[in-house]
Amino acid sequence: MKLLKPTLDNIKPLDKDAVEMAWKHIDNLTKPIGSLGMLEEIGARFAGITGKLHNKVKKKNIVIMAADNGVVEEGVSCAPKFITKVVTENFTRGITGVCVLAKQAGADLTIVDIGVDDDFNNPKILNKKIAYGTKNIAKEAAMSYEDAIRAVEVGIEVVDKLVMDGVDLLGTGEMGIGNTTTSAAVLCALSGLSPDIVVGKGAGLTDEQHKNKINVVKKALEINKPNRNDPIDVISKVGGFDIAGLTGCFLAAAKNRVPIVIDGFISSAAALCAVRLNPLVRDYIFPSHLSAEPGAVYMMKELGLEPMINLKMRLGEGSGCPLAFMIIEAALAIVNEMGTFEEANIVNDFLIDIREK
Numbered sequence: 001m002k003l004l005k006p007t008l009d010n011i012k013p014l015d016k017d018a019v020e021m022a023w024k025h026i027d028n029l030t031k032p033i034g035s036l037g038m039l040e041e042i043g044a045r046f047a048g049i050t051g052k053l054h055n056k057v058k059k060k061n062i063v064i065m066a067a068d069n070g071v072v073e074e075g076v077s078c079a080p081k082f083i084t085k086v087v088t089e090n091f092t093r094g095i096t097g098v099c100v101l102a103k104q105a106g107a108d109l110t111i112v113d114i115g116v117d118d119d120f121n122n123p124k125i126l127n128k129k130i131a132y133g134t135k136n137i138a139k140e141a142a143m144s145y146e147d148a149i150r151a152v153e154v155g156i157e158v159v160d161k162l163v164m165d166g167v168d169l170l171g172t173g174e175m176g177i178g179n180t181t182t183s184a185a186v187l188c189a190l191s192g193l194s195p196d197i198v199v200g201k202g203a204g205l206t207d208e209q210h211k212n213k214i215n216v217v218k219k220a221l222e223i224n225k226p227n228r229n230d231p232i233d234v235i236s237k238v239g240g241f242d243i244a245g246l247t248g249c250f251l252a253a254a255k256n257r258v259p260i261v262i263d264g265f266i267s268s269a270a271a272l273c274a275v276r277l278n279p280l281v282r283d284y285i286f287p288s289h290l291s292a293e294p295g296a297v298y299m300m301k302e303l304g305l306e307p308m309i310n311l312k313m314r315l316g317e318g319s320g321c322p323l324a325f326m327i328i329e330a331a332l333a334i335v336n337e338m339g340t341f342e343e344a345n346i347v348n349d350f351l352i353d354i355r356e357k
């Protein structure tokens, strides 16, 4: 608990004055009030995070937590377990989906082995392994309560270091065969929603395999009885090391007042754990896209956040983050570069605010 408690205690609210100043400025730009929609909201919230009206991102980084899940032995994924290791290795070769998109956005990757069921001999993969995969949640707890805290603290440590190195916009990604099962279980545990509506087909399942996956999540919840008021208990019982590590990333980003982007279903499960640990974290989080996994809609509802785009993506890896980075940078450019009514020599006495409040 040497990192978790001080991190939770040091998360502060947004700078309200900066948010107010940003809205005043944005509403005074030459456009109908609210007409740049979410770009305006992003610009205002960014100001609240940094405390400055004008912001420019210098260093973007996506943290990818890789881990295996014991529940894979229940037949919940179309892909075999070794794919976790292969794709994780491929992150270092620049050939996976997130690598290509991150390059487009000028973002770096931090690849973390937090629980892959094999060893790497690769200096580009950070070795923060807690264990060689989790236990099968359909039979027992994924990990001990202590290991869940250790895994959350890995995420805190990784983000603290990135922020010290000058990273000022973070993304979250993961790799782990079986992790749409654990993410669905975490969402059900924290929300009380039924696995019937939350569980999806992940990387791809037949209808019959999908039915089995729903039953596996039901069984995991029945056997483990996670305490919905204790997110660490939920992670340790039905989560995974990747979800735990990413939870720490969200907490540390908020503590350091650095904006952090959600990718898909798995990273939003981690975001939800972080927000339940400290509700102030929510204001530091930007969801990128709406994952095609059916539970993603419920995840956003529980978080009280709205994704920027819907491209029907369901790759994971952090692949939505570079796209969101481009949108965020566009929002900041609007705040920084658009002209005001004074600059445009227009007396604005005609515009009506029709924004939904």
Ligand SMILES: O=C(O)c1ccc[n+]([C@@H]2O[C@H](COP(=O)([O-])O)[C@@H](O)[C@H]2O)c1
Pocket: 076, 077, 078, 079, 174, 175, 176, 177, 178, 179, 180, 181, 201, 202, 203, 204, 263, 264, 265, 266, 267, 291, 292, 293, 313, 314, 315, 316, 317
């Ligand atoms: O992030 C998402 O929305 C998402 C949706 C479906 C699948 N994935 C990725 O696919 C893997 C998990 O799929 P599964 O079917 O093995 O649970 C894992 O490596 C994730 O990165 C990711």
Ligand SMILES: Cc1cc2nc[nH]c2cc1C
Pocket: 079, 083, 087, 175, 176, 203, 315, 316, 317
């Ligand atoms: C090939 C492959 C790549 C992935 N990337 C994230 N999850 C994945 C799952 C599979 C199966």
